[in-house]
Amino acid sequence: MSGGGADAPEGRRRHAEHVMGTVVSFDVPAVAGEPLGDAALGRAVRWLHWVDATFSPYRDDSDVSRFGRGTLPLADCAPELAEVLRACAAISARSGGYFTVTPGGTFDPSGYVKGWAIERAAAMLTAGGSAEHSVNGGGDVQCAGGRLWRIGIADPLRPGRLALVVAGRDFAVATSGVAERGAHIVDPHTGQPPAGLASVTVVGARLPETDAYATAAFAMGPAARDWVEGLDGYEAFAVTASGAAWQTSGFGAYLA
Amino acid sequence: MRRVILAVTGTVAGLVALLSFKSHVPSVPVSAAGGSGGSSSSSTSSSSSSGGQTQTVPGEFPQGSVAKNLPAGETAVDGNVANTAYGPVQIQLIERSSKIVKVAVLVQPANTLHDIQIGAFAFPKLIGETLAAQNGKIDAVSGATYTSAGYIQSLQSALDKRA
Numbered sequence: 001m002s003g004g005g006a007d008a009p010e011g012r013r014r015h016a017e018h019v020m021g022t023v024v025s026f027d028v029p030a031v032a033g034e035p036l037g038d039a040a041l042g043r044a045v046r047w048l049h050w051v052d053a054t055f056s057p058y059r060d061d062s063d064v065s066r067f068g069r070g071t072l073p074l075a076d077c078a079p080e081l082a083e084v085l086r087a088c089a090a091i092s093a094r095s096g097g098y099f100t101v102t103p104g105g106t107f108d109p110s111g112y113v114k115g116w117a118i119e120r121a122a123a124m125l126t127a128g129g130s131a132e133h134s135v136n137g138g139g140d141v142q143c144a145g146g147r148l149w150r151i152g153i154a155d156p157l158r159p160g161r162l163a164l165v166v167a168g169r170d171f172a173v174a175t176s177g178v179a180e181r182g183a184h185i186v187d188p189h190t191g192q193p194p195a196g197l198a199s200v201t202v203v204g205a206r207l208p209e210t211d212a213y214a215t216a217a218f219a220m221g222p223a224a225r226d227w228v229e230g231l232d233g234y235e236a237f238a239v240t241a242s243g244a245a246w247q248t249s250g251f252g253a254y255l256a
Numbered sequence: 257m258r259r260v261i262l263a264v265t266g267t268v269a270g271l272v273a274l275l276s277f278k279s280h281v282p283s284v285p286v287s288a289a290g291g292s293g294g295s296s297s298s299s300t301s302s303s304s305s306s307g308g309q310t311q312t313v314p315g316e317f318p319q320g321s322v323a324k325n326l327p328a329g330e331t332a333v334d335g336n337v338a339n340t341a342y343g344p345v346q347i348q349l350i351e352r353s354s355k356i357v358k359v360a361v362l363v364q365p366a367n368t369l370h371d372i373q374i375g376a377f378a379f380p381k382l383i384g385e386t387l388a389a390q391n392g393k394i395d396a397v398s399g400a401t402y403t404s405a406g407y408i409q410s411l412q413s414a415l416d417k418r419a
Contacts, residue, residue: 016407016416023407025416027395114401136412139399154399154411162411165394177400199400 015041019048020114021058022138024121032130040128044121044135051117054078057108068107087208088112095216095227100188115174115211118142122207140174140214142207150256156198156239163239164201167256172207176200176218177239187219196221198241203254204234321348322360334362 015026015035026032026041033039056062063081066072074082088109091099101109118137122144125133132145143149151173155163166173177199200217204210213234217224228236228248235251323332333349346363397411407413 014416016413018404018407022401022404023413025396025412134396136396136398138401138403138407139397139412140401141396141398143395149395150393152394152397152411154397156400162394162397166398173396173398175398175400201398 015045017045017048019045020052020056020117020137022114024048024118024138025136026125026133027136028125028133029130032125032128032133040125040130043128044124047121047124048117051113054080055084055109055113055117057106057110064107064109084109084113084116087116088212091209091212091216094231095213095220097188098219099212099216103188111215112208112212114138115140115142115172116208118211119172119207137207140172140207140211142172143168144170146170153201153237154199157243163245164237165256166201166203166237166254168203168254170205171254172204172210174202174207174211174214176214187221196240197224198239198243200224200236200238202228202234202236203251210234319361321362322350323348326350332360 011030013028013030013032015028017024017026017035026035026044028041031039032041035041035045053059054062055064057064057068059065063072063077067074067077067081074085085101088099088101088111091112092101099111101107101112103111114137118135118140119142122133122135122142125135126144130144132147134141134143134149139154141151143151146169148167148169149171150165150167152162153164153166153173153175155161156177177197197218200214202210202214202217204213213228213231214236217228217236217238220227222240224236224238225246225248228234235248235254237245237247237251239245321332321334326332330350330352333351334346346361348360348362350360394411394415397415399411402412
């Protein structure tokens, strides 16, 4: 890397928040404030922790856990859960069931919730006056603002290196794969890790759908290519287990 | 600055298309931009191992450094040596006015059975990496979700620390 690099220019700051089982990285104007303060960054950080407490399937007392056990009716849950369930149902139908809220057999909408929470955090920054920012939730990124954002795609077969760099404005980039968490995505139709792909990256306008589509595409394996070709407004790039790659026909527009 | 980035984008898209083919036959230098410096095209989608498309290539890549034989106004940038599954690969980009106009191959695996796969994947990746190293402007990294602990070793962590 040359010295200048992506160092935050004057007036910008980065913040990394441990939440939702991962780290959410903010690239924001300095005026967005401190993560513990009352300005936009603080509000976005508190939102993410509220989502974690409400939607985590790993917390026995979360609304999601209680709803999943049948001990808390939907009407008594946070109203956002109904919103999430509607969105998940639509994505599940659109993906032929490859996206599901019961990926391991139990109720777990995390495959949608994380991207949804990140996108909303980005929207809170916009509402708070930020013209340009990105929020990266453990590898799934929402970029906002008119500048050209350059997002590196991690190489799933060579940790620490990039496979590609994509660029866009006001766009979302999400990657699903085995690279960092092991085989955590299974094909809901077989219960087995999908064969064939090391990772799939989907590019779209908003992270909630983009992230969920990446999850579904990875579960599909090689069939994901034709599926994403048929999705309006989304493009995909994949690295196969053997080290080859493919991309959908419009992906070239994002190559940096 | 944005104009430059856009120009490079178009050029790299052209390169990805060209590099989808075997590249070890020494021949005349290729004008990688293919004459069109405009927006990138969908031709980049041909880099598939399963598609099996064939296209004609308007040239091949020079073997070895061409840094000493460049016309005025062109500069050479060497990529890092990348250890692929097939062996070490290193490329050299030739730029003119911040546009890539040629690619030379400095190091490539001796085993040529995998030319197509290397061409379809490793070279475009190396170009991306070389450009990234050269421009050094990555805002964030997308990859399979890391855990809170895994973040420490992630590229994103390195970016966050640089701010």
